[in-house]
Amino acid sequence: MSEEKVTTDIITLTRHVLDEQRRHKEASGDLTLLLNAVQLGCKFVATNVRKARLLNLVGLAGGAVNISGDEQKKLDVISNEIFINALRSSGKVAVMVSEEDDEAIIVEDEMKGKYCVVFDPLDGSSNIDAGVNVGTIFGIYKIKDGSNGTISDVLRPGREMVVAGYCMYGSSANMVISVGNGVDGYTLDNAIGEFILTHPNIKIPTRGKIYSVNEGNAKYWDESCTEYFNSLKFPPEGKNPYSARYIGSMVADVHRTLLYGGIFAYPADKKSKNGKLRMLYECFPMAFLTEQAGGRAITGKERVLDITPQKIHDRCPIFLGSKDDVEDIENIYKKQC
């Protein structure tokens, strides 16, 4: 009888972060505990996304009533609450910014830690009804020296983040994370409830063959954008056109871009002067991961991670992906300046 080989030395996300902290001689364990809270939130959301249809969690918040007469909450509202509770109770967070809350949440002194977490608890939630992949996006800053945790601790350029990541809820839950030393991907093993390292050291190809943008906005694009996407669709003789892939769920579109290369964009246009995506908790974490994987992320004219947000829900245009692909659009913008 053949014996199945069992891997007994698995690398979990927690183990990997602990190893990183030891390497940097910062073994206070604070970041590990904070990331455990993030993992808990992601596991909770993963299981609820899977059950959403059966549990009737997909309707509008306040719209649906369950059998006991209680109002049912929409999945993104529930996801937001679970993240806020998990992060606050970790005792490691001072400031939280969520896409779901108009104001930043300043944690009370008794529970206050030294990190700030900015997050979109369930990005792409309008896709849930159709069973399309959705995800949580997050970024972590350390509060400034001497600060007790205020909004100015998050109104900082994205390059100052210490951690960025997302969890994609698809056929499995995939966590992709960077602590500033490359990018690693983990898959949730539901049986043991741990994220297991399955995609170590993700590197984005230098050039890809896929472009990902909402072409329905082409009418509103500026000249540079139009010229760039036309160049991908109608290349010179001897070159193949790029393939188009657009899911409309940032986490899924960026995940594919990180693995296969190419370009993902949500540009500024005549209708949306700063694009659609939020700087702090959508563009910054994705730009951070892309750069850490060897790619680039620009607004068209400048590096995304160099911008300083003025308000927590500010938006910015974004082109991210393979180095050479991003350079092409950058050159077109330079030419038309």
Ligand code: AHM
């Ligand atoms: P949301 O935060 O309201 O879910 O919107 C963000 C989503 C992104 O996941 C996605 O990249 C984008 O909106 C798609 O927008 P559009 O439908 O305009 O193409």
Ligand code: MG
């Ligand atoms: Mg969002």
